[in-house]
Amino acid sequence: MMQLAVDLHSHSGYAGGVGQIPLEAVAQTMHQKGIHVFGSGDCLLPARMQELQSALHQTAEGLFSLPRDDRYFLLQTEVIFSTRLPGYRNKTIAHHVVLFPHFAAVEAMQKLMQKWGMKNTIGRPFITSNSQKELEDQLWAIAAIDPAMEIIPAHVLTPDGIYGSKNNLSELTEFYGNFLPRIHAVETGLSADPAMLARIPDLAQLTFLSNSDCHSAALNRIGREFTILDTTAATYPTIIAAIRNNAVAMTAEFNPAEGRYFLTGHRANRPHHKHPLWFDQHPPEDLRCPVCHKPMLLGVKQRAQQLSDSSIIPHKRQFMHLIPLVEVIAHGLGIKSVTSQKVVALFQTLMSSFPSEIALWQHPRLADALPSGIPDTVIQCILAVQKNRFTFSPAGFDGTYGILHIG
Ligand SMILES: [Zn+2]
Ligand SMILES: [Zn+2]
Structure with a gap:
């Protein structure tokens, strides 16, 4: 195999x-x-x-x-x-x-x-x-x-x-x-x-x-x-x-x-909207926004719930949530651009210790395997992402991406 x-x-x-x-x-x-x-x-x-x-x-x-x-x-x-x-x-x-x-x-x-x-x-x-x-x-x-x-x-x-x-x-x-x-x-x-x-x-x-x-x-x-x-x-x-x-x-x-249409809601820069509004659970049944009364697009999360049958016992599926390593490095450095020289240089330093990025994420003792010269804030972000300790809050809705929090 x-x-x-x-x-x-x-x-x-x-x-x-x-x-x-x-x-x-x-x-x-x-x-x-x-x-x-x-x-x-x-x-x-x-x-x-x-x-x-x-x-x-x-x-x-x-x-x-x-x-x-x-x-x-x-x-x-x-x-x-x-x-x-x-x-x-x-x-x-x-x-x-x-x-x-x-x-x-x-x-x-x-x-x-x-x-x-x-x-x-x-x-x-x-x-x-x-x-x-x-x-x-x-x-x-x-x-x-x-x-x-x-x-x-x-x-x-x-x-x-x-x-x-x-x-x-x-x-x-x-x-x-x-x-x-x-x-x-x-x-x-x-x-x-x-x-x-x-x-x-x-x-x-x-x-x-x-x-x-x-x-x-x-x-x-x-x-x-x-x-x-x-x-x-x-x-x-x-x-x-x-x-x-x-x-x-x-x-x-x-x-x-992270997706831009995960939840049902309206973003802040619409007419009659001072504040954004989103529904994590149970949006109004007619999908009318309670603030501006315009229709909202049904979020992917709620669309999935609508289609689901709770009596089904799901197959076991192995999966992990992941963020591309260059984005994790940039986040750890507080830099926006994933193509900045600093990010690319750290990516190359990391890759000198692993055959590939996938091998890095799959490493069973990642903390011990990381090379020296990686800033501590980046190390903490990498280890947190491997352990799935990251969220997007609020999640994406109405065309806006979810906001990443690591650790
Ligand atoms: Zn397509
Ligand atoms: Zn609205």
Whole structure:
């Protein structure tokens, strides 16, 4: 058995507004973080596919690497399925991660997009349909490209996720119909953790994956969420088998309370609001703000509670809440910028004592293993984060992030 750290959802420079992200920079950060396998991002886009095809070569079955490098890329894109479901006024829209076993499978999906008349000119393309039946046919056609194709609902509780408050679905079968048994895993997303999803009836039996969904090669983006799989080898088929058999050793998660829509509320700089207002429990049933009487967006926490069935006994899922190490260092120094020279220098000092950031977080006697020359305030923050002694208070709501307190 071996443990493989995977981060299977990212976006490339083609996603727009982020500039080029060299694959070399991605691989370098993977080394530092300890990520073995990384979702390529945007592989369906012809220009991105060509870039991947010319820069990478196959180094394990279904996995690709840069020359003289041992990090793996897995062919991955995000697509947005949108359809019309009976009983819903608005279109149902849900983001999905799609994993491909080889470049020929990517080309086959490009051909399907063409056949369906879908534009394939952006990193995260839309696949639209007018009925659940048509959507289901599209999903089956993609799955039929190769038995190893994997379609994974992305960041399920965000407004753009399958279970988000915009869609307001009560069961996954409304969307997937007969395709539902072909869904093996869901992505928790930055806004939720396994504890929040564990009692949602349709999810209770599925594999939970955590990915960074990053648009950058920065140290606080790649691997900000990740999954450790129990596998026998680093290959595409063993990764897919681990996903389908829930062979997850652990996931590393954002603390969901940091998220900007975790609670229901209104921030302070709205009309008629001198003070912010948020509900940790029980928001008004009509979601009208008691101060300004305008509607509030239902927070992710309460959306999860709404979907949960308290009689479900949750599966045991190993996970830890994590803050990227450069952010912990910056917090310990009282510095805002994680790219400041001081922060980067301390990160490098720390990395001289550990093979990777993941190895640091997993060290059983971390206090003894830290190198000398680290300021005490930073040491205290690192040890507190490893022991999950940090909170966001207040948590995020109405577009504002939660406020971090360590220790
Ligand atoms: Zn998305
Ligand atoms: Zn209000």
